[in-house]
Amino acid sequence: MNVVATPDALRFIQCAGGMLFISSSTSVSSRLRITVLRAYCEPPNDALDFRRCDAGCFLLFFDPKIRRFPDTLEIELVGRRKRRIAAYWNGLAYMT
Numbered sequence: 001m002n003v004v005a006t007p008d009a010l011r012f013i014q015c016a017g018g019m020l021f022i023s024s025s026t027s028v029s030s031r032l033r034i035t036v037l038r039a040y041c042e043p044p045n046d047a048l049d050f051r052r053c054d055a056g057c058f059l060l061f062f063d064p065k066i067r068r069f070p071d072t073l074e075i076e077l078v079g080r081r082k083r084r085i086a087a088y089w090n091g092l093a094y095m096t
Contacts, residue, residue: 003055005075009085012077013058016041020075021050022087023063024095035095039075039087066095 005013013020021044026035044050050061053069062069074088089095 001053001069002072003053003060003075004072005055005057006077008077009075010057012083012085013041013075018057019043019059019061020055020085020087021047021061021063022066022073024066036093037087037089037095039085041085070095 019041021040021042023038023040023044024035025038026033047061049064051064051066053060053062060073070089072090074091076086076088077083078086086093
């Protein structure tokens, strides 16, 4: 897995403790099921269950429900008023 993070995102993650957690959220409608990524720096209650990866400048943790890794995980800082991390699975905001 190749992790590509913008400089702003790296600074944000490092200032927040150097850890990034990736989980997924699934929405289901009558015709479509889509799984989107959620990225956050605060450890969740079940953080010990997450799979750890070394992303170079920070530690990356994947929710155990995510069984495979993307070819490329892109990380960037988004938002103007409330800054947050966004993660993209092979360039997409959802998992394929």
